[in-house]
Amino acid sequence: MLLIDSPSHNAYFNIASEEYLLHRFPSEDIFLLYVNAPSIIVGKFQNTLAEINLDYVKEKGIKVVRRMSGGGTVYHDLGNLNFSFHTLLGEKDFGDFSTFTQPVLHMLNNLGVPAELKGRNDLLVEGKKFSGNAKLARQGKMIQHGTILFDSEMEVLGEALKVNPLKFIDKAIKSTRARVTNLSHYLPADMTTQQLKELLTCEIIKNNPTAEKYELTSADLEGIQKLMTEKYETWEWNFGFSPKYNFTKAIKIPAGFIEVHLDVVQGTIEKAKIFGDFFASEPIEKLEEQLLGQKHEIESLEKLLSTLDLRSYFGKVTLEEVLEGFK
Template sequence: MLIIDSPSTNAYFNIASEEYLLGRFPTEDIFLLYVNAPSIIVGKFQNTLAEINLDYVQEKEIKVVRRMSGGGAVYHDLGNLNFSFHTLLADLDFGDFSQFTQPVLALLNHLGVPAVLEGRNDLLVDGKKFSGNAKLAKNGKMIQHGTILLNSEMEVLGDALKANPLKFIDKATKSNRARVTNLIHYLPEDTTTEQLKNLLTDEIIRNNPIAQRYELTPEDIRGIEKLMAEKYETWDWNFGFSPNYSFQKAIKVPAGFIEMHLDVVHGIIEKAKIFGDFFASKPIEELEGLLIGQKHEVATLEELFSEIDLTEFFGKVTLEEVIEAFK
């Protein structure tokens, strides 16, 4: 087994490294550890916009990254340790999460934390979740990865993942907003993610005496950064990959009531219908037509609307007011 400690706290880099390592080490077992600066990691099959508080995420400059595995959205920050096991799929039971959560539980139980695996893939203490786990199979290998909330900013976690469930109607996987807790309440209050990382690494080595530490080479880093730029930093992967959905939102502005209905396919607006009690000097169907083919993304729509006199469609409105109907 190779033990790899990521040198980066960039979520784009770390999520890309998981895919890169599948190709770099097609047969070796790997134990990867990383810590991300504030970021939201969404499951492969989720509708990103339905999972996040977009305004808050943009204001706080929180990265949003889609991972390769399914499951729900999670918030990462420097108080959260992430672990990832890579192994040959072989005869392993893909639905069994116990094998690779056991080292985490063994360590925590040894430290006096009454942690348990409960349900399909969650680690709990006193009935509250501190670790969610997910899996994927690709190229004959399996990755099981999970989070460990040590001292994460719970207020930010709650605000960043807060979304209005009435705005989206889709078939994507919705995150389970379980009660969560930090392990810092059960460990010495000065425990750091670095210390927890070292303790977990020692636990892995105890169970795998021939395990070797591996440091990413400059070639590895270039490969990860290439994959990051081509995939994990892109709107197409993080937002456009989202399943088809219908978006509905109503807003009240001084010019009147505006109700937006969109059908979105892989992030692109395919149908648009606008209702309201505003007064328009131009047919609203013209604006609906301009929306077709556009990304359902604030920056794209701001660029479109900056070239249009929106008052011709809605009366006395500002670009900022109209944009709210699309968020």
Template sequence: MLFINSPSHYAPFNIACEEYILNNFPEDVFLLYRNDASIIVGRHQNTLAEINLDYVKEHNIPVVRRLTGGGTVFHDLGNLNYCFLMNRTGDEDRGFTKYTEPILAALKDLGIEAKLEGRNDLTIKGMKFSGNARAVYPNKIHQHGTILFFSKITDLSAALKANPLKFKDKAVHSVAARVTNISEHLTKPISLEEFIQLIQKEVLKFYPDAREYHLTEDDKKGINTLMKSKYETWEWNFGHSPAYNHKQSIRCSAGTIEFHIDVHKGKITGLRIYGDFFGERDPSELESALIGLPHRTEELRKALESLPLNEFFGEITVEDILAGLI
């Protein structure tokens, strides 16, 4: 097994790193990384339904879709992420147990009683400090998890506070849970760096052949290429969302306007606009102009700026309409 500590705190790089290792390393790998403030969305989720888009834009937070299923999580530098990228051995029927054992053992060394609860959560006194996800391939196991050490819980709550009334879909939705930081349960304070060493020590007990490995320049080049072509793109992070319906009402100078939008593969496939506004032209013309566009701000703003909006609604701005469309 190889021990790898990522040299980066940039979420798209680190999520790309997981896939790069999965596809290019024949050895078993244990990867650790920390991300600056970022949101990591499950493979089968509707990104817009999981995040507080206004908060994410205001704080310039990267949103990245991962390869594994499960729910959306918030990362910051107080959160340690671990990942096992393993060759299959026939011992894959233990669910999340096998690769969470070293984490639980490390906490036991610190005098903290933690356990695997439900399907994929690690908890302390019933409070979640680690969410885990996995994917099983013909020859590989990919399991990873978060470890809240001294994460900013208030930022986590704000970033993931999406409006559930806006969306109707069949995507997998995250379930709110009471969360806690490991640091709150320590009898003697330790640094995150010391905790990382303890994790590595426990992994070494389970995998005695483990040795340290540093990403080469070729590795970094390959990861960056994958990052730019996939994990930094709107198409993967937002457009890959399952089909969904978006409904939003706004109140502006023109009156009350309600938008009903159907989205498939990230593009608007249906749009109906209702309201008590007074316009000279039928809004069906505007509806037709927006169908087929990606359901994202940049393209919609460009299209709206080219249209005579006041003729459809009366006194209205591009930003008013965007508030109803996104």
């Protein structure tokens, strides 16, 4: 088994590294640890916009990254330790989450933390979740990865994942918001994320005596960077990959009531209808037509709408007011 400690706190880099290592080591077992700066990691089959508080996320500069595996959306920050096991498929049951969560539980139990696996893939302490786990199978290998809430900013977590469920209608997998807690409440006050990482690494070595540490080479770093740039940093992967959805939002502004309805496929607006009690000198259908083919992304829509005379469609409005209807 190769033990890899990521040198980066960049979520784009670390999520890309999981896919890179899958190709780089097609048969070796790997145990990867990483800590991300504030970021939201979205399940592969989720509608990103329906999982995040976009305004808050942008205001705080929180990265949004789609991972390869299914499951729900999670928040990462520097108080959060992430682990990833890579092994040959066929040696383990794909539906079994216990094998690779056992080292985490054993380490915590030895520290006096009454942690346990509950349900299919969650680790809980006193009924509160501190770890969610997901997995995927590809090219004859299986990856199971999970997150450990150690000393995460719970207020930021709550705000970043606070969304209006009435805005989106789709068949995408929705995250279940469980009661969560930090393990710092159950561990010595002076313990750090780094110390927790070292303890978990020791537990892995104890179970795998032949395990050896592996440092990413310059070629590895270059390969991860390339994958990160071409895929994991892109709007097309993180937002455009979302399943088809219908978006609806109603806003009340001085010019009147505006209700926006969008049909969005792979992040692109395929149908648009706008209703309201505003007064317009131009038919609203002209604006609806110009929305077709646009990304359901505020930057793209702002670029389009800033070129139009919005008052001719809605009366006395500002660009910011109209944009609010598409968020």
